[in-house]
Amino acid sequence: MSLDSPSTPDTAPGSKEGARVRKLSRPALLVDEVARAIREMIVQGKVASGEKLSENALAAELGVSTTPVREAISLLRSEGLVTVQPQSGTYVFKLQPGELNQLCELRLALEPAAVELALNNPSSTLADDLAAIAEKMKQAQAEGQIREYLSLDTAFHDTIITASGNPYLSSAYALISAKMAALRNRLGNDPHHMGKSMREHVDITEAIRARDLSKARKILRGHIARKEGSYWEHLDPDRLLKSANQQEV
Known part of the structure; x- marks a missing residue:
């Protein structure tokens, strides 16, 4: 068989006109x-x-x-x-019990891996890119532009993933990136969230600038992981249910 020839028939079974694909009714x-x-x-x-x-x-x-x-x-x-x-x-969507933990588990698997891949690339501009975003985040925070700050927060983490250069890793992250952006906006302007978030983004950037993978991983894990006192707790159905049960006792 010639390599230039298709290995499948040109016509679909049962097709009267021999079309291989259906026509698009409008622009995709x-x-x-x-x-x-x-x-x-x-x-x-x-x-x-x-x-x-x-x-x-x-x-x-x-x-x-x-x-x-x-x-x-x-x-x-x-x-x-x-x-x-x-x-x-x-x-x-509404978060289901246990779902927040699952989202964070996937982030914990993907984001540190993306940082490592970026640091293994001598030509990576990740540190500069994150520094530019972090500076805009500081300005947005200072001016009280909450929505802009949260949008930049999402851009910060998307930039880490993109810097991996791995399309499969990016595809996996795309499964949750929009939902994470929505969750960030639902945190609103909680002062604990904003202050903790800003400090950790700066620390992550500095660790990557120093090419300190171990430190960057540690900060990222603390930034992402759900634990007692984490700002993500405010969105967690499990936590809210436990609080309600405790109040009933």
């Missing part, structure tokens, strides 16, 4: 744009956790038909931003 980018718009609504907290989403209302607001909205929801479902309940509808 439309679905991506609709998904981007709805994702932004969820990440920025414009819709509440657990809120029901109406396909018709979203379509009217975005000026499109319900078809791209439905397909966009399928994409957002794969990112964990929405859940679809049969016979009920589509809802913005």
Whole structure:
């Protein structure tokens, strides 16, 4: 068999016209744009956790038909931003008991690994890139621009992942990156969160600048890990349930 020849038939079984793929009814980018718009609504907290989403209302607001909205929801479902309940509808995600721990476990596996890969690359600009973001975070914090600060927080961690140069690692992180961005925004302007967050981002940057992998890993683990006193606890259903039970006793 010639290497230039396709190893599969040119025509699909049962096809009258011999077409190998179906024709697109509209530009594929439309679905991506609709998904981007709805994702932004969820990440920025414009819709509440657990809120029901109406396909018709979203379509009217975005000026499109319900078809791209439905397909966009399928994409957002794969990112964990929405859940679809049969016979009920589509809802913005709510953290389930144990889910926060699972999200942090994946981050603990991916982010330190990304730092190591970046430091193994002599031409990596990760330290400079993080320093630039951290400086903008300081400015946003000082000016009380909470939403901007939290957006930069997400950019900081996305930059670490991208610096790995490993597309598979990036794909794995993409499964949770939008949900983590949404969770950051739901922390709001909690002063404990903001102060702890800013200090640790600076410390991470300095450790990477010094090419101290061990220190960078240690700070990252403390930054990400769920433990007593962690600001992530404010979003944890397990913790809230325990508190409620203790109050009932």
